[in-house]
Amino acid sequence: MGVTKEDVEAAVAAALSPTHLVVTDTSGGCGASYEIEVVSGKFEGKRLLERHRMVNTALAPLMAEIHAVSIKALTPEQAQPQPSPPAVTADKA
Amino acid sequence: TEGGGGGVAAGMKETLDKVVTAHKVVLFMKGTKDFPQCGFSHTVVQILRSLDVPFETLDVLANDALRQGLKEYSSWPTFPQLYIDGEFFGGCDITLEAYKSGELQETLEKAMCS
Numbered sequence: 001m002g003v004t005k006e007d008v009e010a011a012v013a014a015a016l017s018p019t020h021l022v023v024t025d026t027s028g029g030c031g032a033s034y035e036i037e038v039v040s041g042k043f044e045g046k047r048l049l050e051r052h053r054m055v056n057t058a059l060a061p062l063m064a065e066i067h068a069v070s071i072k073a074l075t076p077e078q079a080q081p082q083p084s085p086p087a088v089t090a091d092k093a
Numbered sequence: 094t095e096g097g098g099g100g101v102a103a104g105m106k107e108t109l110d111k112v113v114t115a116h117k118v119v120l121f122m123k124g125t126k127d128f129p130q131c132g133f134s135h136t137v138v139q140i141l142r143s144l145d146v147p148f149e150t151l152d153v154l155a156n157d158a159l160r161q162g163l164k165e166y167s168s169w170p171t172f173p174q175l176y177i178d179g180e181f182f183g184g185c186d187i188t189l190e191a192y193k194s195g196e197l198q199e200t201l202e203k204a205m206c207s
Binding site: 048049052053056059060063068069070071072 | 131190
């Protein structure tokens with residue numbers, strides 16, 4: 001029972017032909033939840049709400065068993081390293 | 094297997110039309126603004142509080158018909174769901190992104206003046 005990270009990856013990959021895709025299981029006390037970072041040329045010229053809707057549509061068959069998704073949807077251009085350092089950095093020992 | 098949903102029931106749609114236009118800013122969330130029951134809902138409450146706008150919240154955990162109806166009404170599968178000026182604005186990620194970019198403040202200002 002339940003949806004796996006691989007199911008989520010496969011659904012997003014099939015629908016959006018991403019150039020970059022990272023799915024992370026982030027059950028943070030609320031149950032089965034995923035964080036999805038996806039870069040796709042299909043987001044070109046689309047507003048954030050539309051991009052998220054595209055990801056939601058791809059996940060529609062799985063959503064009944066998913067508690068929450070957090071989506072980061074970028075175009076290949078936006079995914080290029082920015083000249084300024086990112087605001088949030090993770091300190092790793 | 095899933096029963097055939099196929100759109101929002103007529104009565105539910107009318108009710109939701111009224112609810113989302115009853116206030117400028119309406120947040121459908123898990124829990125209440127004083128006691129959010131999920132981190133995503135909590136985040137949006139915090140953002141709205143920090144912007145000092147009046148907003149109404151409805152607890153979808155307390156009303157399953159509302160919860161299911163809204164998913165179809167918004168074509169959005171998760172909560173929280175933020176409505177501004179009767180229009181669906183987004184869920185937690187979109188609201189957070191828009192807050193960082195200033196787009197949320199702009200949309201709210203426009204709504205408050207309309």
